[in-house]
Amino acid sequence: MKAKVLSIFLLSFFLGLSSCENFLEEEPKQFITTETFYQTESDATAAINAVYSSLSTFGAYRSNMLIYDEVRSPFGSMGPDPQGEQGREIDEMNVNSEVPQLMATWEALYEGINSANLVLENIPDANLNDEFKNQILSQAHFLRGVIYFDLARLWGNVPIILQSTKGDSNRDVTNSPRQEVLDQAEADLKLAAGEGALDGLPETWSGADNGRAALGAANGLLARLNLYQGRFNEVLNYTEKVMQSGSYSLFDNYADNFATANKYGQELVYIIDFHNDVDPGLGITRLLNPRNVRIGETNRDGQGRYVATQMAWDMFDEPGDIRLEQSFWIEFFDNRSQQQIVMDTTKAPYYVAKWKLDQAIAPWGWTAHAWPVIRYADILLMHAEAVNEVNGPTAQAFAAINQVRQRARIDANDPTHLPDLAGLSQDELRQEIYEERVREFLFEGSSFNDIIRTNRFSEMFPGVDAKFQWLPIPQRELDLNANLNQNTGF
Secondary structure, three states: OOOOOHHHHHHHHHHHHHHOOHHHOOOOOOOOOOOOOOOOHHHHHHHHHHHHHHHOOOOOOOOHHHHHHHHOOOOEEEOOOOOOOOOHHHHOOOOOOOOHHHHHHHHHHHHHHHHHHHHHHHHHHOOOOHHHHHHHHHHHHHHHHHHHHHHHHHHOOEOOOOOOOOOOOOOOOOOEOHHHHHHHHHHHHHHHOOOOOOOOOOOOOOHHHOOOOOHHHHHHHHHHHHHHOOOHHHHHHHHHHHHHOOOEOOOOOHHHHHOHHHOOEEOEEEEEOOOOOOOOOEOHHHHHOOEOOOOOOOOOOEOOOEEEOHHHHHOOOOOOEHHHHHHEOOEEEEOOOOEEEEOOOOOOOEOEOOOOHHHOOOOOOOEOOOEEEEEHHHHHHHHHHHHHHHHOOOHHHHHHHHHHHHHOEOOOOOOOOOOOOOOOOHHHHHHHHHHHHHHHHOOOOOHHHHHHHOOOHHHHOOOOOHHHHOOOOOHHHHHHOOOOOOOOOO
């Protein structure tokens, strides 16, 4: 891990403050040191906002996570954009340590960890009231937990760094086993959930603080972390906490999850917030929309860089599923050609329509959508899966998955539209849950992760070397640090 001196960190820190609206908008200071910073609530807020900003970079959730989590899966692929070669090696399971996206993501995530470590080191001694300190420290632990979970599921064995970088410190760290990285993520998330020395995150935020991680986000991530490790009793524990909190419920309209008007609350348990007045916003919108097409009032063409596959389309095999027409571009008016376009739905590629370019206002064509990391629908499906694994296909398991299916019906009065599931064996319900997750969360960052955690890599990628379950550690990091070990096979 290359050393990052304080001045470089602070430069990126303040540049990052303008990357999102609401709570991420702070006035930069002209000259900052660790001795003069962390003196006021405004200082502490700016410091925690820098950690949030690390997740909204192109290397993280603005763009690259989509490649790792969806394009790399059997349900996503590179599209017809001739400029979209970056990511093709990952899509084709031919990635090597020189691929540039890897370094961008590695760097963004470890800069986020460094920002979190600075907060955790300096806030305890700051002259601030205890309740405010708890809020800042709980957010720092939450975000560091998110990042370590991301590092563990992308790379497996990675360095664990719990002190901020000063001078040459952290230069020669080595990999920790994946389980230790997951354990660190869990420890941080538990502190954020109030299990330990901190009171934890608040139940909700309001006003300008909307979009910050709340208690449901910590419990939801703990549920996902335990699901990833097959610890289903713990999944039950944490999903029940979210379900019983009364803070979350499904939107009546599935598409509301992807509208800029509904960025916070109700179904959206944990989001990465984006804006586009001062920065490019969420990058995936233009990357997903149909190539050389202008939809709505935007003056930018879609690029169609990433698309859904035939396998993704075929997953919507039951009649009356509104998610089909809300997940794929089927018919639309193109302001560029002034024509109504009807897509050929008999064959791939299929353009993804969840995040629509018609809501873009920035000159880049990106948007102010949020990236929904965890929705309440995910809580319900994780709960259904955990109940089925622990107790079998009980009424409780069916109730959770059927709640998601009921919302997806085009006509609730038509008995042929996604009928309630019942009478299935444990194996049959398990398979239904896997398929329901694809239909519900296509291109939302679950696809590849679900395959890995359920040990289906060889089934879904026949003939592909199992080493590609992980990404290779970026070559530049290996060149700078002789103590860092490459993942097996690369």
